[in-house]
Amino acid sequence: MSSYIAIDWGSTNLRAWHYEEGKCVDQRRSEAGVTRLAGRRPEEVFADITAGWPADRVPVIMAGMVGSNAGWQPVPYLSCPVALDQLASHLTRVADKAWIVPGLSVERQDNYNVMRGEETQLLGATTLHTAPLYVMPGTHAKWVDVEGSQVRDFRTVMTGELHHLLLHHSLIGTGLPEQEADSAAFQAGLERGAQDTSIVSRLFEVRAAHLLGACDRRHVSEFLSGLLIGHEVALMTRQLTPDTRQPVVIIAGETLARRYQQALQLIGLESVTLEGDRAFQHGIRSIANVLAN
Template sequence: MTSGYIAIDWGSTNLRAWHYRDGVCVDSRQTAAGVTRLNGKSPQAVFDEVTHGWREQDTPVLMAGMVGSNAGWKIAPYLPCPAPFASLSQQLTPVLDKVWIIPGLSVQHDDNCNVMRGEETQLLGAKTLSPAPLYIMPGTHCKWVHADERTVQDFRTVMTGELHHLLLNYSLIGAGLPEQKESFSAFNAGLERGINDRDLLPRLFEVRAAHVLGGLPREEVSEFLSGLLIGNEAAAMTRHYALDNQQPVTLVANPSLSRRYVTALSLLGFRTKVLDGDEAFQAGIRSIANAVAN
């Protein structure tokens, strides 16, 4: 174990940082200065502020996320899949002395063109904490990752979270709706529809029609739509990866999202192991910090 390091998750809209000594987090900081919200400051100025008082001369700093994109501080190349997990610590992009950005991952085939940046660090941690043949990383853009013990073989991205937001807020489906409320029954009804019907596009307008005609409570449209989209996603992706449902899959998500995906996968006959996203990220950074120290 390296004696100390700084971990930074630097996305588009937020930056979170943790200071570790002897494997223990001794301080953490958060700011809204994501790479698209620097407000005229340079990336180094933001970096200096968020690490102020933490850095000793030899303290390594590992950064992941959009900081390594073409909108960030310095471009960290994508590693093409299949990619060994070990390559994440072997192909770091230096920014300053003992400051590195972790590379992203990419897939480029005739039937699949994909990139990830930031999730690869969570993925490394998940592999350490809860190895599985498939990792599901829900969020705005959900990642479904096929891997073995040593290598990330392939992954795909499903824009379920973003699509839910756009449909509810900027389409006819959500026009004129009252404040939405949580409803397990509406979510489960949408989930069953999404799992059992592959024709998603025609079903989307039916969400609008259902609440206009009184078949769906207007304050439960968000929950039904969430279930419809997640159910369709889970059914499509488990078919694609032709999984053996005797092997549990690993979910990396916050509790609210993980509950929804656990329910969907359970209806499809799959068992799940759940990891918190921050826990997985920290485990991934720790693994890379140890590799750098050695």
């Protein structure tokens, strides 16, 4: 096993791991994402996060928004369809021993899409659990159609961001008390969202329901979450037509993964979960091993 430094550098956060002979010996976290550099250059943040580590002697492999036009240096996308094992041969060097992993793109009349960081998770996920369909929930959820190690297509759904905007910056959330977890409200939202081909007309009903006493005002967030996730899962599985003989792989933390498992189960699909950091680390390790050879 090789020695290397792995960095997941997103918009709002940065995480780094130091590996020696395949074992993690140290890890660090920072809020210095590419949109939170506070006037510092990426090179300065890089020097801080790797201070005391052998960044001048072992490969440093970075993925995420660090390769965007808001990051250290714009890194070209690899156009889909593309084999994930090509990532290691298309790295962009930004320092003596530091490289950035390319993102992926889809450019078609019916689908324009990009991802940065998720491709590294996918690389690791495909080695951990082979499947034809992967979903990475989050602010901008990714649904990825994979055949073997080749990414054929992917879609992005802004479910997490939409939930936040509607709850905190729209009429839906105006005047609500502190929100509470409620599994029944989430399930009710799932069932409603999964049944509708479009939820645009349902959104105002979220507010009207609690005004008229049909929904507990403390559980609006949960119902809205279910509504959006239920719609997302039903829509994406219709568009990407997964092989129902194989489970959908969810790459996420436990809490968010459980919500998507529940939504997939509602429409009759099995799923398995891979923890996001685990998938990312396996992906980086695959790239580091190529660099070491």
